[in-house]
Amino acid sequence: MYEEDAAREWVQGTVAGRFDDGFEAWYGAEHDRLIAALVLTTGDIELATDGVDEAFSRALEKWERVRLMDSPTGWVYRVALNRVRRVARRRSAEQILLRRIPPSAPLPSRATSLWSRVVDLSERQREVIVLRYVIDLKESEIAEALGVSRGTVSSTLHEARKRLGRMLDEE
C-alpha cells in the first residue's frame, strides 16, 4: 500500500512539476546548441530564436511522449524548422501585401564567419551538416529527423563535406 501511495504521489508531483522529470537537464544541455543549429540553417537569428522557443515549449507540453523518442533533440529541430518556414512564408506574403521588406536583425559577428561558409550549400546540405556537426546526431537519427532515408543522408553529407572542403578535412 505504501509503495502504491508513493507511486501515486510521484506521478502527481511530476504532473505538478514538483519533481525532476528530466526536462530541465535536457533543455539546459540542448537549447544553446539548437539556437546555433537553427541560426546556421536559416541565417536569421530572430526566426531561429522564435522557432527554437516555440519548439521547446511544445516539447515541454508533450514531454512524457517526447522524452521517449529516439532523438528528442532531432524532433525539436524539426519542429523549430517547420515553425521558421511557416513564419518566413508569412513574412514573405506580408512583404508582397505591404510592399516593404521588414529589416531582419543582423547576425552576431561570431556567427557571421561560419554562416558565410555554409550559405552556399543547398538547404538540405546545410540541414544535414548542422545536424551532424552541431547537434551531433548519428546518420540514422538525422534520417529520422528529416524524414529521409539513411542513404540520402550519407550521400548528402558526402556532397556537403566536399563543398565545405578544407573546413572538414580533418574528419
Next chain:
Amino acid sequence: MSEFTRLAQALIDEPLRPRPTRESLQLRSARRQRLHQRTTSFFVALALVAGTTLVLVNRASQNVSITPPVQLASYFVSATNVPDFTLDTVGLPAGVAVPGKVPGHAPTVSGRFTVSYVGARYCPYCALQRWALLVALSKFGTFTHLDREILSSSSDVFPHLASWSFQGARYSSSAVRFLPVELTSTVMNAHGQYAVLGRLGHAQRHAMSRLDPQGEIPFVEIGGAYYTLGASASPAVLEGLSVQQIGDQLVNPASAVALAVDGAANYLIGAMCQADTGQKPNICTSTAAIDSQEALATGVSPATSSGALVQPPFSAPLSVWKRWSDEMHVIVLRGAASMLHTRDGSTGCTITNANVTGRVLTKPLLGIPAGVEIWAISLQGVCPHP
C-alpha cells in the same frame, strides 16, 4: 576537431540568445492553447451561420452596387463594412472588457462628440484597438487615407501584429469628431527609445492625466463619457495573421478575430449610440448595440454575469459534453430567433427563414469527441434587386 566543429562549438559555449525559463515556455504553451481554444469555440455551432452570411453578402454584392472609398486599401473594405447581423451574432462575448464610465460625467452627451485615441505604432495592444475602432467608427462615418500599414514591435509581447497607423487618416462624420494620436514609431533610436511621432492635444493630456495617470496605451475616450485603457480584448487573436486575413475574418462571426474585434467594437458602438446627436445610425437599434448600452450602464459584461460557455477539454466525460451540447443548442436557437426577419444595413438582405439542425458526430471534430451532438443554423433570405 575540424575547424567547422570548433567554430560551431564557440557559438554553443557563448550562447547567441538567453535561454527562456521553464515558466516562460509554459506561458507560451498556454497562450497557444488559448488561441486554439478561442478559434475552435463557437466554430462548429456558428460555421453555417458564417457560411450563410457570406453567401448572403455575396448575393447582395451581386445585386447591390457597393462602391468602396477609393483611398481605402482593399483589405480594409471588409473591416469598414462589417454587416450589422455579424455584429449582432458576435454580441458581447466573454473576454471583452466593458469600457469604464468617466467619473462625474453624465453618460449622455449632446451634439457632435469627440472620440479620442492615443496609441503607438510599436504597441501590440493598440493593434487590436485600432481594428475595433475602425469597425465601430465606420458605422458613424467614413474613413479615407488609411494606407499606412504597420506591424507592431518584433520584440514586444505578441510581436508583429498587423494593423495600420491612424496618422494621416481622414475621417468624416456628422456625429463624431475623431482625434487619433500615434505617439511613437516602431523604430528605436540610439538611446533605446522609440522615435516620437505625435503629441497629445490639450484635451487628451487632461483626460489622460485624470483617467490614465500611468500613461497606459491604447487610451480611448468617447464623448468624455466612456473610456478604455489597454486593449479591450487579447491581441493574441491577431498573431500570425496578415491585414488581409484579419479583414476577412472580421465578417465571419465564428472567427476568434471577430469575437475579439467585433465584440470590442460593439461596446464602442454602444457608447457612441448613447450620445444625443439627433438622427442616430441604424446600428444603434441593433441587438448588440442595445445590449452593450445595458452593459455600459452596469459596467458588467453579460458574458461574465451569465457565465460564458467554454468548450470542455476533449477528455471530459460524455455527460459534461452532453451538458455543453444542450447549452450550445439553446444559444444557437436564440441566435436563430434573433436573426429572423432582421435586415442587414449594409447588404439590405432580409432573413426569412432560420432553421437549427443537430448532428451527432461519428468521429472527433475540432476538439469535440464522437457521440456529441453539434448544432448549426441554416438561413434563407431575400436580397434586394438592383
